[in-house]
Amino acid sequence: MVLSALILLPFLLLLLYFIVRPRPVNIPIKNRYVFITGGSSGIGLALAHQAASQGARVSLLARSLTKLEEAKKSIRLSSGVDVSIFSADVRDYNAVQRAVNDAGPIDVLVVNQGVFVPQELEKQELDEVRFMIDVNLIGSFNVIKAALPLMKVRKDREPTSIALISSQAGQVGIYGYTAYSASKFGLRGLAEALQQEVIADNVHVSVIFPPDIETPGFEQENKVRPELTNILAASSGLMKADEVAKKALDGIKSGSFVVPCNFEGHILAIATAGLSPQRSFWMASIEVVFAGLFRLIGLFFQWNWYGSIEKWHAKKNET
Numbered sequence: 354m355v356l357s358a359l360i361l362l363p364f365l366l367l368l369l370y371f372i373v374r375p376r377p378v379n380i381p382i383k384n385r386y387v388f389i390t391g392g393s394s395g396i397g398l399a400l401a402h403q404a405a406s407q408g409a410r411v412s413l414l415a416r417s418l419t420k421l422e423e424a425k426k427s428i429r430l431s432s433g434v435d436v437s438i439f440s441a442d443v444r445d446y447n448a449v450q451r452a453v454n455d456a457g458p459i460d461v462l463v464v465n466q467g468v469f470v471p472q473e474l475e476k477q478e479l480d481e482v483r484f485m486i487d488v489n490l491i492g493s494f495n496v497i498k499a500a501l502p503l504m505k506v507r508k509d510r511e512p513t514s515i516a517l518i519s520s521q522a523g524q525v526g527i528y529g530y531t532a533y534s535a536s537k538f539g540l541r542g543l544a545e546a547l548q549q550e551v552i553a554d555n556v557h558v559s560v561i562f563p564p565d566i567e568t569p570g571f572e573q574e575n576k577v578r579p580e581l582t583n584i585l586a587a588s589s590g591l592m593k594a595d596e597v598a599k600k601a602l603d604g605i606k607s608g609s610f611v612v613p614c615n616f617e618g619h620i621l622a623i624a625t626a627g628l629s630p631q632r633s634f635w636m637a638s639i640e641v642v643f644a645g646l647f648r649l650i651g652l653f654f655q656w657n658w659y660g661s662i663e664k665w666h667a668k669k670n671e672t
């Protein structure tokens with residue numbers, strides 16, 4: 354059994370080497386134009402610092418001009434680079450289009466803006482549900498739709514990137530994230546279909562799936578997060594914005610479609626690979642060989658989470 358598996362393995366690797374699609378790609382950052390939505394805070398700001406220090410020209414888009422000015426100042430202080438800033442709400446397509454047209458052709462578009470208000474759907478107002486879908490999902494459509502025409506007509510033949518910041522709550526539903534998870538799962542569908550539409554234009558799509566991250570947004574979220582959301586989300590740990598920005602930038606540069614950020618993220622990426630594009634035949638071989646094992650690990654996660662939910666309700670009923 355083991356012997357026949359070992360004999361078959363080279364054939365599997367060879368087969369995967371030929372069939373993985375899209376083909377591997379490298380997307381340079383140095384001397385290129387990186388445009389980051391939600392770039393005035395948290396992950397977006399950390400990404401802006403790292404892209405600027407790697408020699409990219411950087412622009413940031415967000416709503417508050419004050420926060421944008423502060424971000425611009427901090428990047429100038431840390432890397433000596435002057436970034437451009439654009440104040441617009443991603444929900445306003447015309448405002449986004451004006452900003453993107455003023456910015457000019459983008460090489461790496463990072464669609465990072467996002468809002469998260471965790472609450473059980475039964476208690477959450479529909480306005481708040483719409484708010485998350487509008488900013489996280491429709492806002493991403495607005496940004497991509499506005500930027501894509503100029504990205505496609507760029508004169509140099511270098512590969513370009515559209516990167517979407519999703520969340521691990523965009524790979525698996527988590528208690529208290531009914532609306533947020535829906536908005537972030539939507540980004541994956543957007544990205545999978547979009548990649549097929551833009552591959553011929555040498556545009557490469559990445560989706561980044563971070564766990565909880567220490568950011569100003571997370572600090573706000575924590576004030577209202579249901580206890581059960583805290584318990585379940587704790588299974589994937591907490592990261593720093595700089596660490597996530599590094600993982601995201603490395604993933605973008607290597608053109609990876611799915612970009613996990615920590616160990617649990619790698620497990621989730623393999624367990625939820627589905628029919629997603631895969632450029633690396635090494636990663637493809639892990640997905641193929643360990644599919645069953647990772648499904649088992651996924652089932653253990655669900656066992657643990659449903660156990661926590663049961664215990665929590667039992668404790669609540671006692672009091």
Ligand SMILES: NC(=O)c1ccc[n+]([C@@H]2O[C@H](COP(=O)([O-])OP(=O)(O)OC[C@H]3O[C@@H](n4cnc5c(N)ncnc54)[C@H](OP(=O)(O)O)[C@@H]3O)[C@@H](O)[C@H]2O)c1
Nearest residue numbers: 391393395396415416417442443466467520565566568570
């Ligand atoms: N922090 C986490 O635990 C975590 C985990 C997984 C995924 N994520 C995702 O990572 C991304 C960044 O999160 P973060 O924690 O860095 O958030 P953050 O610190 O709150 O920063 C959010 C950024 O988005 C901008 N923004 C918000 N609404 C906007 C709108 N309508 N139009 C334009 N810009 C808007 C904000 O600026 P203005 O308010 O001035 O507009 C700010 O620059 C989000 O997509 C989030 O869902 C975060």
